[in-house]
Amino acid sequence: MEPILSIQGLEKSFGPLKVLKGIDLDVQKGEVVCIIGASGSGKSTLLRCLNLLEEPDSGHIWFGGQDLTDLDADLDGLRQRIGMVFQGFNLFNNKNVLDNCTLAPISVKHIPRAQAEETAIHHLRTVGLGEFIHADSRRLSGGQKQRVAIARALCMEPEIMLFDEPTSALDPEIVGEVLDVMKTLAREGMTMVVVTHEMAFAKEVSDRVVFMDQGVILEQGTPAEVFGSPREARTREFLSRYLEDKGI
């Protein structure tokens, strides 16, 4: 089957620091891929390259039959089909919850307001925020903000969702509410690429786990393979230290 997203030989440097050293990765439709690895291993940069928030130095990203890295690619058009959720929520502070969700559908896809609002309310209900439709987005808790951010991305009806450490800025107590929404999404068959430190989530939800270290993909496989019997010593080291720290 043709993969929905295909990355070939992706490289990226920040000044003298080479962050991505040739990444190859295919994502199938409906697949949930979790990218794990130590801080500074390049996972977030990789994810941000996937919708060209970071311009890669070389390599190709094929999405829906088009190369995003092509200088003449319709970037805005392609980004409409790729949803992204950030670590810092990044809600629009000058808009309330509903307007956060309808801004892009109305202004970019030219969907009539009534219809856009209907879709937005549907997605807000799905993430459990039906009561906060008209709330000021700055007044929400972190967990609520992140769920609004997920609903906002869903309102564009993306073909794939990228999650950049969506729970890292949250209290441990409310991490669950965001992860639950993500699990529901995964069950409904959304294609997802998730950069995360939540190993339990990766183990439970993902179809494939990718372990990154120092700018390369060191190991990938099913959760059972990577967590159960990692091939690389570095993976074992990372996982054991991680599980120790977490006290699991």
Add this chain to the structure above:
Amino acid sequence: MAMNNIFSALCAILGDAGRWLRGRAAALLSFAAADHPYVYLSGSALSLAAALTYIFSQRYGFFLSRPLWVWTALALCGAFCLASLAALASKLRLKRRYRAGSRFCAPAARRAARYGSYVIWTVAALTLADRLHVLYQVVREVMAMDTNPSPFFQAMVYMFYNSRALFLRGLWTTLRLAFFGTIFGFLLAVGLVFLRIQTPSKRDWDHVKLIKILCSRFAALYATVVRGTPMMLQAFIIYYAGFGLFKGHTDLTITEINTIWSFFIAGLTTVSLNSAAYLSEVLRGGVESIDAGQTEAARSLGMSSWMTMMKVVFPQALKNSIPAIGNEMIINIKDSSVLNCIGVVELMYAATSVAGIYYKNLPNYVSAAIIYLIMTCCISAILNKLSARLSLNTYRGVPSSN
């Protein structure tokens, strides 16, 4: 060696003495700061001020006899001073037990002091009312005069009253310059800031990259030039440059040019162009203060950079900049005074003219200063109200059920 020893011994003694003095001073300070009805002293100061007002003033009250008033105020002052001294004596006697044991700290004493303070306030308010009445009388008398009186205040009132048309014209011009100058400056600044924030990206075509760089550099250069030169000089340059343009490129006579390219128009242009530079920096700061995450989020949803700017970043930047824009208006009220150099009849020009008519400078400049102060205070009060209302609206979105 011996010298050294003596020196270090001396240092030790001096150090000890210093420590002792510091300790005493600290103890004294804490004793003075400890619970003490200093309100007595402030009350006596207020009544003393009321008494002195009457002793030294040339004219006095319309509803009370002067000696009676002075003696009442002095008696009040004395009573409060005595109470304060008695309290001090009690404090010195009781030291640490003052608060618990002294009659001056008992509720009855506090209540008495409060009623005493009402008396003081009455005296002060009556004195103030009386002074205002006298002021009113003086102003009325001056308005009826037909020669310039010599006392400072009377002369100031006389000249202001008799040249009120000129002063009011100046005030009106100043207000128009500041108001429209800020508005035009703001509109220009919005344009400038859009030029300023253009950054070429890898995906732009080469000529777009070039245009973006040129636009950004132009806006930066404009701000540097305007902010780096005095506004008075800008006024001269703009006025004469405009005049020269009309003279060189049209067949208009000088009188006709002066009607089209009037001092006021030249002045307004100066204020607008000047404000544009400052406000563009303000807006740029506003744009840069919006965190990049919101831009990234908008771009990730497929919004173009222009749309992101218009719908997400700029509205927030504008809102954050509103206090600074109001501040620019207040600055323009004051700074438009330099336009008197090209003959714009604003308030400063009016004051100078009146000073020339009467051969008296200081009273007229003080009048002008008072008018400027009133204008700036009023405008800043209005702006404070406005921004308070705006930020109230910001937080109106209390979570509500649908």
